[in-house]
Amino acid sequence: MNFFKRAWLYLTAKKGKTAILILVFTAIMVFVLTGLTIRQAANQATENAKKEVGASVTLTTDREKLMKKAMTTASSDGSPVRIKETPVPLSQAEAVSKMSDVKNFSFSTSASAAASTGITPVTGSDDTSSTDTSNQKEIPGRIANVGGETSKSTIAMNPDFRLTGVNDLLSLPTFQDGTAKITSGRAITEKDQGTNNVVVESQLATANNLKVGSTFKLKDEDGEEHDLKVVGIYKTTQVADSMAQRMRTMNPANTIYTYYTLANSFKEGATDTSEQTVDSAIYYLKDPAQMATFVTTASKKLDTDTMTLSTNDQAYQQMLTPLNNVASFATNVVLLVAAAGVIILSLIVILSIRERKFEIGVLMSLGENKAKIIGQFFVELFVIMVVSVGLASVTGNFIGNAVGNQLLSQQNTTQQEQAKSTTETQRGHGRLGNIGGPFVANQETAKQIDHMNVKMTSKTIGLLSALALGIVFIAIFVASIGILRLTPKTILTNN
Structure with a gap:
């Protein structure tokens, strides 16, 4: 009888243990899938945010360099410090405006x-x-x-x-x-x-x-x-x-x-x-993520001795902060649950092997290869994994949306409280006022993303299956260490 058939007979004969393993594995897969879908939704929302809110780069006279130059001239000849204003030449401003990133x-x-x-x-x-x-x-x-x-x-x-x-x-x-x-x-x-x-x-x-x-x-x-x-x-x-x-x-x-x-x-x-x-x-800019590259390229078209490019992606970063926090949390959930899954399944398989020592001893005394015995355990756990991944996929969208949007709501609330506290502190120090002028907004804000569309894709299911298979491999490997040291005589004598 080959080990595939033995694995199937064991799973059908031990319905209670099989059901418990499916429940445990499904719970692990649900948590892993939730983390994966939330992370994917946060990344997708981040990509959409790039299209909705841009970042700006401002070209102005570099007053700091002009001041240093004026102070150097004044100290050398003893004359008063005079800053010569140098407006931005329209030709150079237009050259930057024609760049593809604008x-x-x-x-x-x-x-x-x-x-x-x-x-x-x-x-x-x-x-x-x-x-x-x-x-x-x-x-x-x-x-x-x-x-x-x-x-x-x-x-x-x-x-x-x-x-x-x-x-x-x-x-x-x-x-x-x-x-x-x-x-x-x-x-x-x-x-x-x-x-x-x-x-x-x-x-x-x-x-x-x-x-x-x-x-x-x-x-x-x-x-x-x-x-x-x-x-x-x-x-x-x-x-x-x-x-x-x-x-x-x-x-x-x-x-x-x-x-x-x-x-x-x-x-x-x-x-x-x-x-x-x-x-x-x-x-x-079309893509705020390309701001640094844009500044480097645009600077080559300018007289950087008198002009400077200053960046402002506050609105973009403000919108992305909660999403990045949610994505980071989801990644940590996947890693922690995967590690916990390896430990839990390894312990379950090890305990199962201890209970099945007599079976293992009989098979080995009949000349069965140890690799095939380990293969039987792998097939048993693989079948359970397939069923668990399928069950987890059924609930993935619902749980992912519920958990993901709750996390995003909490992150948005936390950021709003921090922003409010910072604003009140600045006002308390007299740092805010009607000093913006027509070219600078007094306080740049961005509409927060308050909802993520958590949706499973074939890529997500594929990644979940790969992680589940990895958990199975590691669990079986850890449990197999004990099998490789066993001999039929020792097993049957002890039993």
Whole structure:
């Protein structure tokens, strides 16, 4: 009788022991499968997160390097420390924007402007929507505009408006997070290149009776007049603090958006032949995981002596932290349960062999090879493994979803509490405030992933079967050490 048949006869004859082994092995497989499916779901959610939330890389002037250079120059000749601002050349900013890793980009630059015809700024009076309508007397926080003439020095020292040039207004963090939103007309886009179109704040529009289609004039930093046309009106929730009430350009209501090439023309000394520049360029990446590679490649296209690339994947990392914790936990569960399975099954097989010493002695006395006896035990446990893997697969999706989403919920709650505690601590130290400006969000957040779709695949079942087979091999190997030392005479004599 071959050992395959003997194994089947034993399993059918010892129905109670077989059932207990199936239950034990199934429990082990359920825990292992739960860990595998949760880990797979967390990894899949991570891949999906890369598509939903991006990371940004900002190109700006490297003020730290410029400061060091200025200090070196000053110390060598004894002159005062002077930092020469170096805007980002548009040609280099555009070269980076054409890289394949860039999903979208946002260029921005700022200039000062003075009121000319058809518009006056929102002032820092008690009524923040009031404007300066007198050209004869000085209003607190504003230099007198005697005789309607605005000198170049007045514009430089105390301008009326902050002209912010962009290529995509809605990509600014203040519009992304809802701090500002378009209430009438449209936003500035690429099609506004070469136009005199602007978007003004609702307080400024109300105070000056401006509507979509209205026109007015502003003076640039050289005192030259420019005709501008309103194509959109936005509303911001930012409020003017005490400093903004003294300096009109810091009042959010006095920020006017336009295309960046028009904003460049307002800068002092700007001409038609001047090289176009931007104050900063933000690149939104397709895959946040490739951020380091992108920075390395993009740096080769830039003058790194005066410019720097700074990365920001806070939203991506914020979203991934709970998922990574769940995936790590699931991996640990698989390893611990697999190790426990080896130990438990090894002990069960060893105890079973001790009970079956007489059977083993008879087989060996009849000339049966030890390898075939061990093979019989392997076949018995393999059949039990197949049944257990099948039973575990039936419950895998249900248990995996229940456990996985509960773990994710706990991780999200923990992270929210930690973020809240950190925010309160920073506020307690006075580190947070309305200092973000239009280009930087005050607090970058990402919508948390609160659900994982735990679903078994053929790959998961294959991996589970491989782990189960490994557990069986190890358990049989450990138990077989005792069989190899036995002799028929010793076995039969002892029994």
